[in-house]
Amino acid sequence: MVTEATDTVAATRSRIQIQGAAKSFSGRTVVDIDDLTLGEYPVEGLIGPNGAGKTTLMRMIMHSTKLDRGTVTLVRPDGDDRGDVVLSELPTYAMAGLGVVKTNQVIMDFEKLTMWDSMLLSVAKPKQELPFKIFAEAPLFAEHEEEMRHYLDFFSLTDPADQAGSAGEKKLLDIVRCLLLKPSFLLLDEPTAGLPDDLTEKVMEAIRLLAASGTSVVVVEHDLNVIWNLSDQVHFMAEGSVILQGTPEEIRRHETVVEKYLGEGHVGG
Ligand SMILES: Nc1ncnc2c1ncn2[C@@H]1O[C@H](COP(=O)(O)OP(=O)(O)OP(=O)(O)O)[C@@H](O)[C@H]1O
Numbered sequence: 427m428v429t430e431a432t433d434t435v436a437a438t439r440s441r442i443q444i445q446g447a448a449k450s451f452s453g454r455t456v457v458d459i460d461d462l463t464l465g466e467y468p469v470e471g472l473i474g475p476n477g478a479g480k481t482t483l484m485r486m487i488m489h490s491t492k493l494d495r496g497t498v499t500l501v502r503p504d505g506d507d508r509g510d511v512v513l514s515e516l517p518t519y520a521m522a523g524l525g526v527v528k529t530n531q532v533i534m535d536f537e538k539l540t541m542w543d544s545m546l547l548s549v550a551k552p553k554q555e556l557p558f559k560i561f562a563e564a565p566l567f568a569e570h571e572e573e574m575r576h577y578l579d580f581f582s583l584t585d586p587a588d589q590a591g592s593a594g595e596k597k598l599l600d601i602v603r604c605l606l607l608k609p610s611f612l613l614l615d616e617p618t619a620g621l622p623d624d625l626t627e628k629v630m631e632a633i634r635l636l637a638a639s640g641t642s643v644v645v646v647e648h649d650l651n652v653i654w655n656l657s658d659q660v661h662f663m664a665e666g667s668v669i670l671q672g673t674p675e676e677i678r679r680h681e682t683v684v685e686k687y688l689g690e691g692h693v694g695g
Pocket residue numbers: 451452456474475476477478479480481482483531
């Protein structure tokens with residue numbers, strides 16, 4: 427039965443529950459979510475027009491923006507006795523330790539860091555975190571060298587002794603930095619924006635592999651081909667709220683709603 431299969435999937439993964447959560451800027455509400463659970467399916471898409479509140483919602487989950495009200499809770503998989511954690515009571519820096527990790531829509535460029543150092547910085551323990559010390563961290567490098575080389579090769583990042591130059595390289599490096607953290611819950615904010623088709627395919631492949639290994643992945647993307655191809659479930663956000671939820675097929679059936687918010691020609695994909 428479909429329901430049973432869904433239950434099994436849900437119980438084996440980390441989920442994030444958002445309850446009564448709102449955020450406004452200068453008196454204007456940009457996110458107002460009554461009750462939303464993310465991560466019940468391996469890969470979930472979060473779509474909606476510019477300004478719908480997608481990035482703000484992700485920042486609320488990471489508690490890198492303060493909630494006006496409500497809670498965000500990490501719900502552990504069945505059989506994981508570490509207990510649920512109210513993320514909205516914790517500082518952002520605690521998230522990675524809990525397995526909750528996010529990429530950035532706007533790439534944070536670590537000026538003057540090579541790709542090696544940027545990757546090492548992501549896996550460094552707090553006491554090792556000063557960039558100048560990273561150069562000296564041979565054991566840290568040795569511990570992560572194989573997986574770093576794996577991802578460099580996977581995404582064709584050929585010159586890791588150099589800085590990430592193009593916007594695409596920065597984007598991929600940001601994704602690699604997140605993958606190295608072995609997240610149980612990964613939020614990706616427009617991971618394929620600006621990437622050529624071959625690298626978009628690679629990012630999609632990486633997401634599928636990660637999800638197959640048990641990570642819950644939530645992808646925000648304007649490229650709906652990526653969303654329709656990748657997602658098991660889609661949440662459609664508009665004006666701060668989730669107004670539609672369903673499989674890609676179900677969402678695409680709401681042609682008038684999708685076209686109202688995203689413009690014509692988006693549904694067919
Ligand atoms: N720090 C801020 N200060 C003031 N307004 C903000 C701030 N961050 C976001 N907003 C506003 O909140 C609304 C939602 O923005 P958000 O970035 O969450 O949208 P989005 O769905 O991610 O859009 P896009 O698809 O363009 O990335 C927008 O109107 C935006 O201008």
